[in-house]
Amino acid sequence: GNSVTQMEGPVTLSEEAFLTINCTYTATGYPSLFWYVQYPGEGLQLLLKATKADDKGSNKGFEATYRKETTSFHLEKGSVQVSDSAVYFCALTTGRRALTFGSGTRLQVQP
């Protein structure tokens, strides 16, 4: 079956620090990979995606590269802001209309 493993949180950083949130996966077939972000009291927003090996997804300064050899899709940002404080979910799908989520990583950015 499919599974996604994310690093435990919370991750606490100072503003302008470098962010990495680790995500590894196991999947049958060829998954598409996603990062979603959930701000307090809101739904999930698609942050970025990658559909094949070596693809780099990017949005709002966040990046993640689909690494098939290490089955990873780590989220990075060079300089975080207080407004980036949220819960980040790594997810994958191999089709059949189902998303498999990781457990989520809470990011807290302090001024």
Add this chain to the structure above:
Amino acid sequence: DTEVTQTPKHLVMGMTNKKSLKCEQHMGHRAMYWYKQKAKKPPELMFVYSYEKLSINESVPSRFSPECPNSSLLNLHLHALQPEDSALYLCASSQDSRSGGAYEQYFGPGTRLTVT
């Protein structure tokens, strides 16, 4: 436009009430989803509609009844809920294909449900 709308935003209901949650999208997506999310957990899939037909029911209790009146609308009818059903209910939509392609899902803001 990648917007999925949900109403109401908040709902408080007693265990004997009947209520409905509504979801709408105008992206031309043919797959629509209901998820349940408890605090500090990822969303859990409840139902999937594909081309207006129920394709996945993740063993959800019958007190939750989904309905897809047309390709843009998705309802979740609630009856005789329990306090443990209190959660954030999220609707999502995606492209679809008859073979079930690997498409991203777009989520609505959710309905915060409290069962008293």
